[in-house]
Amino acid sequence: MPDISLTVNGATRTGSPEARKTLADFLRDDLSLTGTHLGCEHGVCGACTVILDGRAVRSCLMLAVQAAGSDVTTIEGLGPDGEMGDLQQAMWDSHSFQCGFCTPGMVMQAAAFLSAHPDADEQQIREALSGNICRCTGYQSIVDGVLLAAERIRER
Amino acid sequence: MTAIAAERYTGASIKRSEDPRILTGAGRYVDDIKLPGMLHAAFVRSPMAHARVLSVDVSAARELPGVVAAYTGAELEAMTVPGPDALMALMGWQGPTPEFTLLATDKVRFAGDPVAIVIAESRYLAEDGCELVAVDYDDLPPVVNAAFALDPASPPLFANLGNNIASPQTRHEFGDVAATFAGADRVYDFHVDVHRHQNVPMEGRACVASYDAGTGAMTVYAATQSVHVSKVAVAMRLGMEQDKVRVLAGDIGGSFGLKIGASREELAAAAASRDLGRPVKWVEDRGENLTTSGQAREESFDVRAAVSKDGGLLGLDVKMVIDTGAYPGMGAMVPSIVEAMFPGPYRMTALGFESTAAITCKATYVAYRGPWASETFVRERIIDLIAKDLGLDPFEMRLHNAAVITDPPAVMVTGRPLVGVTTKESLERIAQLVDFPAFRRRQAEGRERGVYLGIGVATFIEAAPGPREPGEPSGPMSLETMRLRLEEDGIVVLFTGQMPHGQSHQTTLAQIAADEFGVPFEQVRVVVGDSDVVPFGLTGGSRSATMTGGVALHGARQLKARVIDVASHLMEASSQDLEITDGQVFVRGDPASGIPVGEVARRAASGEFGAEVDASLEIVATFDGGEGGWSGGSHCAIVEVDAETGIVKVERYVVTEDCGALINPAVVEGQIRGGVAQGIGAVLLERSAYDEDGNCQSATFMDYLLPTACDVPRIEIEHLETVPLDADVNFRGVGEGGMIVAPPTLVNAIEDALSPFGARIYEQHLPPARILELIAEADTIV
Numbered sequence: 001m002p003d004i005s006l007t008v009n010g011a012t013r014t015g016s017p018e019a020r021k022t023l024a025d026f027l028r029d030d031l032s033l034t035g036t037h038l039g040c041e042h043g044v045c046g047a048c049t050v051i052l053d054g055r056a057v058r059s060c061l062m063l064a065v066q067a068a069g070s071d072v073t074t075i076e077g078l079g080p081d082g083e084m085g086d087l088q089q090a091m092w093d094s095h096s097f098q099c100g101f102c103t104p105g106m107v108m109q110a111a112a113f114l115s116a117h118p119d120a121d122e123q124q125i126r127e128a129l130s131g132n133i134c135r136c137t138g139y140q141s142i143v144d145g146v147l148l149a150a151e152r153i154r155e156r
Numbered sequence: 157m158t159a160i161a162a163e164r165y166t167g168a169s170i171k172r173s174e175d176p177r178i179l180t181g182a183g184r185y186v187d188d189i190k191l192p193g194m195l196h197a198a199f200v201r202s203p204m205a206h207a208r209v210l211s212v213d214v215s216a217a218r219e220l221p222g223v224v225a226a227y228t229g230a231e232l233e234a235m236t237v238p239g240p241d242a243l244m245a246l247m248g249w250q251g252p253t254p255e256f257t258l259l260a261t262d263k264v265r266f267a268g269d270p271v272a273i274v275i276a277e278s279r280y281l282a283e284d285g286c287e288l289v290a291v292d293y294d295d296l297p298p299v300v301n302a303a304f305a306l307d308p309a310s311p312p313l314f315a316n317l318g319n320n321i322a323s324p325q326t327r328h329e330f331g332d333v334a335a336t337f338a339g340a341d342r343v344y345d346f347h348v349d350v351h352r353h354q355n356v357p358m359e360g361r362a363c364v365a366s367y368d369a370g371t372g373a374m375t376v377y378a379a380t381q382s383v384h385v386s387k388v389a390v391a392m393r394l395g396m397e398q399d400k401v402r403v404l405a406g407d408i409g410g411s412f413g414l415k416i417g418a419s420r421e422e423l424a425a426a427a428a429s430r431d432l433g434r435p436v437k438w439v440e441d442r443g444e445n446l447t448t449s450g451q452a453r454e455e456s457f458d459v460r461a462a463v464s465k466d467g468g469l470l471g472l473d474v475k476m477v478i479d480t481g482a483y484p485g486m487g488a489m490v491p492s493i494v495e496a497m498f499p500g501p502y503r504m505t506a507l508g509f510e511s512t513a514a515i516t517c518k519a520t521y522v523a524y525r526g527p528w529a530s531e532t533f534v535r536e537r538i539i540d541l542i543a544k545d546l547g548l549d550p551f552e553m554r555l556h557n558a559a560v561i562t563d564p565p566a567v568m569v570t571g572r573p574l575v576g577v578t579t580k581e582s583l584e585r586i587a588q589l590v591d592f593p594a595f596r597r598r599q600a601e602g603r604e605r606g607v608y609l610g611i612g613v614a615t616f617i618e619a620a621p622g623p624r625e626p627g628e629p630s631g632p633m634s635l636e637t638m639r640l641r642l643e644e645d646g647i648v649v650l651f652t653g654q655m656p657h658g659q660s661h662q663t664t665l666a667q668i669a670a671d672e673f674g675v676p677f678e679q680v681r682v683v684v685g686d687s688d689v690v691p692f693g694l695t696g697g698s699r700s701a702t703m704t705g706g707v708a709l710h711g712a713r714q715l716k717a718r719v720i721d722v723a724s725h726l727m728e729a730s731s732q733d734l735e736i737t738d739g740q741v742f743v744r745g746d747p748a749s750g751i752p753v754g755e756v757a758r759r760a761a762s763g764e765f766g767a768e769v770d771a772s773l774e775i776v777a778t779f780d781g782g783e784g785g786w787s788g789g790s791h792c793a794i795v796e797v798d799a800e801t802g803i804v805k806v807e808r809y810v811v812t813e814d815c816g817a818l819i820n821p822a823v824v825e826g827q828i829r830g831g832v833a834q835g836i837g838a839v840l841l842e843r844s845a846y847d848e849d850g851n852c853q854s855a856t857f858m859d860y861l862l863p864t865a866c867d868v869p870r871i872e873i874e875h876l877e878t879v880p881l882d883a884d885v886n887f888r889g890v891g892e893g894g895m896i897v898a899p900p901t902l903v904n905a906i907e908d909a910l911s912p913f914g915a916r917i918y919e920q921h922l923p924p925a926r927i928l929e930l931i932a933e934a935d936t937i938v
Contacts, residue, residue, distance in 0.1 A: 028188075034187070042442065
């Protein structure tokens with residue numbers, strides 16, 4: 001009998017993680033959703049950000065058992081059928097990323113923020129992303145990607 | 157036929173072919189790999205900076221359910237080959253060579269030195285096992301800085317050296333140093349420090365080593381800048397034949413110089429895999445990354461400058477000391493590059509240079525984006541200091557001293573010709589983009605209100621690849637090799653030893669080959685990351701734009717000639733009359749004649765043309781860099797310093813950069829911005845800090861601060877593409893320049909902002925507390 005049940009990317013998933021196992025490790029190891037990356041495991045870099053019940057959370061700071069009953073979206077579930085959604089497409093168009101390691105967390109953070117603040121300006125976007133560290137880009141291309149996505153969403 | 161004229165990809169910001177996988181979570185980094193029976197490694201690390209290891213007891217760890225094995229340093233030593241740093245050995249280092257084991261045996265040499273490895277069914281269990289390992293240490297005096305390391309009384313870290321010198325003091329003179337100083341109007345003395353900071357890729361070091369006892373072959377999935385350098389290191393330290401080692405790499409989460417070859421921990425994991433006959437994964441956590449993976453810079457300079465009263469920089473005399481940390485490798489080799497580059501783009505006629513590399517109880521010095529960058533920092537810093545003392549504008553002093561394009565070109569006093577260097581042009585363009593007089597007015601108005609604005613400019617050149625020297629048979633960098641093949645489905649495959657970790661090679665090399673060969677971009681595949689398949693190569697030193705871009709161009713040209721030759725038999729036309737456009741071979745001027753290149757490949761493979769036609773559509777190309785050339789540029793920062801809090805805000809940042817012809821402008825600009833962001837971090841935030849006992853004080857992201865989206869401004873970039881030197885290949889490297897020149901640009905701006913306080917700055921790290929000290933030291937408003 002599994003100990004926890006949760007919804008991940010729209011599907012019910014169950015498991016029996018050790019009490020000490022983080023949500024990030026559960027997603028990566030038990031569910032093989034390796035898109036979620038671990039960059040610091042102490043809640044600073046944001047690479048492990050997933051959307052849980054509509055909010056961006058750091059899956060390295062949360063235990064898997066705490067996520068029981070929750071609705072989790074990871075980078076694999078952001079777009080339709082694993083394809084790129086609007087935000088990812090805009091980031092591709094904007095050459096947002098280089099090495100790609102911070103990308104899942106950055107994208108999930110931006111997705112959660114944009115859904116709540118579709119009219120955000122550049123400074124608000126920078127503040128919203130300031131808890132996610134990218135070592136490659138200097139952020140401008142990422143910010144441009146989020147701005148482009150916001151513009152396209154507003155135009156629709 | 158509609159479009160016979162090919163689209164030109166080179167020079168356009170083609171969207172990256174890497175991105176669809178990266179943006180959907182489908183990238184494959186080392187930690188994403190799961191092999192059947194895979195085990196996990198964790199290390200027991202020294203809490204002491206320097207100590208004798210009296211005993212290591214792993215027995216309790218071995219008893220823990222889930223732990224499969226635990227090895228002490230001595231046990232691992234028996235399974236491997238002790239020796240020097242593999243990269244030093246590969247580069248033919250001739251100086252002092254400390255010999256060491258993968259895990260510490262008799263003593264530990266820095267806080268974090270690995271003393272035991274525990275292998276378990278999960279990383280959680282491996283770390284549980286580490287908790288049960290008992291190590292008995294006996295303190296030794298920690299060698300915490302270069303000054304103590306160079307004191308003959310300091311206890312040697314390595315018995316086979318007898319002292320703590322990784323590279324003994326050497327002195328070289330270029331030009332007539334004594335006469336230049338004797339004839340100078342003014343002689344200045346400065347002491348300039350650069351602090352220890354580090355690469356911090358978002359993915360740390362990582363590997364999965366998998367030994368097959370049946371075949372005696374080792375496969376290592378690695379995060380590395382070169383699968384071949386990693387392969388050599390594994391073979392060397394595990395005592396294996398090189399052909400029995402295969403290194404594979406997929407996506408890599410950044411490196412910036414850190415991941416060249418295989419580290420001690422990766423080699424230890426490989427040794428454990430061989431012993432156990434099961435795959436072993438090791439992924440370093442952030443604490444390990446910050447305290448043990450490697451650190452860079454920490455160099456000090458005593459500089460004398462000979463100057464004429466009109467601001468002519470006549471010559472320099474430099475003493476450099478570098479802190480190489482505990483297991484020296486790259487750090488011992490960097491001073492020679494610093495020496496060669498010290499004159500920069502300036503016409504000085506004398507340089508004296510001496511350097512010493514010291515071994516200390518800190519994490520090992522590693523290459524970090526422009527490892528020799530301190531020459532630019534020191535030179536660009538002292539130009540501002542000298543100009544201020546002479547009452548000159550530092551910007552004008554740079555222009556006054558910069559070599560201009562002449563025929564024959566000016567030559568650096570250390571030997572290299574400054575051919576095609578556009579320092580003057582890049583500075584002048586900065587002045588056009590940034591209205592200096594308007595800024596000075598705004599600055600003056602601000603000061604009246606207690607708002608301290610400052611402006612700083614700095615300039616640099618980078619040998620990426622450097623110029624071909626007159627009469628030299630070979631180019632400035634070692635040969636680059638590429639294998640190219642036309643597949644029967646028409647795909648052009650490039651096999652390269654470049655190992656991209658953010659540089660977008662799978663896009664940029666395909667752009668070049670697609671244009672040269674005449675196929676759509678999507679019809680070119682770039683294969684990387686398999687030592688059994690790709691030629692020797694290394695991503696580093698900003699070499700790939702020229703060297704790999706060049707070999708992609710020439711290789712595609714050679715392959716195209718081969719295809720056209722085969723097609724001439726097929727189409728019964730002369731080779732001279734054939735061309736390849738949009739993936740088809742045409743008789744020139746006859747749009748109806750097109751045959752897909754895949755069809756040519758299929759017919760070639762059929763053997764129908766007989767032995768007299770060379771129908772093999774696979775070639776190996778090499779490129780020596782052609783005429784080479786310099787990268788370079790000038791940067792300008794405008795900052796605001798809050799005199800109450802010491803916080804520095806970068807208000808505007810302007811770059812004029814000359815990297816020759818651009819392959820993909822968006823990729824180039826990403827490299828520049830990323831480098832500038834790291835420079836901002838280095839000056840305002842980042843420091844690898846140690847206390848007086850040698851404890852690392854920056855082991856988390858709460859202590860080692862990285863720039864965020866709120867710290868890095870929009871960076872304005874303008875490209876200069878002024879001087880083509882080569883008939884075909886004028887792409888030049890751009891990976892390191894941003895990080896090389898941003899620190900002096902920012903520090904120059906900060907000193908300018910603090911000029912009402914009379915502050916003079918001789919260091920690179922300026923966090924808020926230090927800014928407040930500088931203001932307090934200056935004491936009175938000038």
